[in-house]
Amino acid sequence: MEFLQGDLIGTILAVLGAAFAFVLTGIGSSRAVGVAGQAGAGVLTEDPDRFVPVMILQALPSTQAIYGFVIAFLIIGNIVTGQPLDFGSGLILFLASLPVGIVGYASAVLQGRVSVAGIHMVAKQADSMIRGVILALMVEMFAILSLIISILIIGKA
Amino acid sequence: MIQSMDTKYAYAVSRIRVIEQQMLSGNVLQRMIEAESAEEAFKVLKEVNYGFSANDSSVFDYERILNEEFDKVYQLLMEIAPNPEAFDLFFIKNDYHNLKVYLKAELSNQDVHNQYLAKPSLYSPAKIGDMFRERVFADLPKIMVEAIGACFEAFSKTADPQLIDIIMDQALYRHMSALASKLGNEFISQIVTINIDLANLKIVLRTKLINQGWDFLEQFLIPGGSFGIDFYQDLFEYEFKDFPKAYAETQYSQLAIASMESYKYTDSLAGFEMLCDNYLVNLLKQTKFAIFGIEPLVTYLLAKEMEIKNVRIIMVGKINHLAQDVIRERLRETYV
Numbered sequence: 205m206e207f208l209q210g211d212l213i214g215t216i217l218a219v220l221g222a223a224f225a226f227v228l229t230g231i232g233s234s235r236a237v238g239v240a241g242q243a244g245a246g247v248l249t250e251d252p253d254r255f256v257p258v259m260i261l262q263a264l265p266s267t268q269a270i271y272g273f274v275i276a277f278l279i280i281g282n283i284v285t286g287q288p289l290d291f292g293s294g295l296i297l298f299l300a301s302l303p304v305g306i307v308g309y310a311s312a313v314l315q316g317r318v319s320v321a322g323i324h325m326v327a328k329q330a331d332s333m334i335r336g337v338i339l340a341l342m343v344e345m346f347a348i349l350s351l352i353i354s355i356l357i358i359g360k361a
Numbered sequence: 362m363i364q365s366m367d368t369k370y371a372y373a374v375s376r377i378r379v380i381e382q383q384m385l386s387g388n389v390l391q392r393m394i395e396a397e398s399a400e401e402a403f404k405v406l407k408e409v410n411y412g413f414s415a416n417d418s419s420v421f422d423y424e425r426i427l428n429e430e431f432d433k434v435y436q437l438l439m440e441i442a443p444n445p446e447a448f449d450l451f452f453i454k455n456d457y458h459n460l461k462v463y464l465k466a467e468l469s470n471q472d473v474h475n476q477y478l479a480k481p482s483l484y485s486p487a488k489i490g491d492m493f494r495e496r497v498f499a500d501l502p503k504i505m506v507e508a509i510g511a512c513f514e515a516f517s518k519t520a521d522p523q524l525i526d527i528i529m530d531q532a533l534y535r536h537m538s539a540l541a542s543k544l545g546n547e548f549i550s551q552i553v554t555i556n557i558d559l560a561n562l563k564i565v566l567r568t569k570l571i572n573q574g575w576d577f578l579e580q581f582l583i584p585g586g587s588f589g590i591d592f593y594q595d596l597f598e599y600e601f602k603d604f605p606k607a608y609a610e611t612q613y614s615q616l617a618i619a620s621m622e623s624y625k626y627t628d629s630l631a632g633f634e635m636l637c638d639n640y641l642v643n644l645l646k647q648t649k650f651a652i653f654g655i656e657p658l659v660t661y662l663l664a665k666e667m668e669i670k671n672v673r674i675i676m677v678g679k680i681n682h683l684a685q686d687v688i689r690e691r692l693r694e695t696y697v
Contacts (some may be wrong), residue, residue: 221362239368240678243372243374243375246372254576321650321652324378328382
């Protein structure tokens, strides 16, 4: 456990933050897109013509993983090889991963449920995709806000 | 509204949501009722692809087409449900029906005709036939085996075939309750409980109509519903017009009021039975917007059963040249 006192502690915290941001949002989006995909397959088994609206609705909850990826990328960008981060900067970068990681995970899973409901709407009426997309995008807003907060925190590192 | 988080049903529920669209709407049923003849009404069934062989059948084969349609529902559920055995409790009534047929045939030394057997069942009728020949029932669930034993014993004492119905019906509901509690799904348990409560109410009403006493009634009552034996003992003392009072504090208060109203005007229990069916359909409607869980599948199965019942009412009415209004009065509420 020597490294905890050493020069590397700041860098390790930052790397942990990057991993945290992507792992959580990645799991959230995978779960959501996965379940929406199952629901989509159910509709497409009966009616293959509805592929486009079903695919769009399925893809919506994948954005959280992209936000997590962006934050992870920005955090890693702050780490310069050979120049260890100080403890304060490392901690700030770690904390920056929390908003997008936690809010991203929750909003992905919940947006997935709205996507499934939207796919059921498409199952009933082929032209209801836009309404389903808008309902799902309401959940998206919170993921976007968490992304912005995470970016602002990184700026303070 | 009923909501479940059980995402393993995501695929099945979506598929059901598409298939549900093809259920017969009130308009289609109206068209059948307004058809000029039974043949014309049957044509509507051909149009909507009812059953497997409607196109090369005549109007008098409607019963076979309806059975085929139900078989379709069964096959679909077995295909898409992640755990098909969850639906056992909805098909096991056919097994009990088949057991009754075999028991009665056995005890009156007659052969079993295929037309009396119900499908789809968990145990194939042929297998049950073999069991009766060899008198070995070890492969059946315990509740069934016990019921069969009880039937043989009761029959050897009194030779009254009605006892077979009583014993088997009670075993059926016990079996359904046992399967439901094993599943641990609230919606399914609710359906079983409602079925038992309404069956018991039906038994009380019928017993009063044929002027039999409490001793007679007691042996028919099915345990496991929302009310104990004391409730029915009190209920039995009431006049029909006071029945709603007994149910006032329960979920059946509206149903009891409407049923007794209908009895007052028609002097028959047909209205009551229709209201019971409508009560169930209204419960099913609560799952209309569920996105996950087994509930929408159960709803489809029971709604389809109700739809087939409606089509049967129409076809029987058309074949017997009943007036359109008479048929319409008997129709159950539709799910779609």
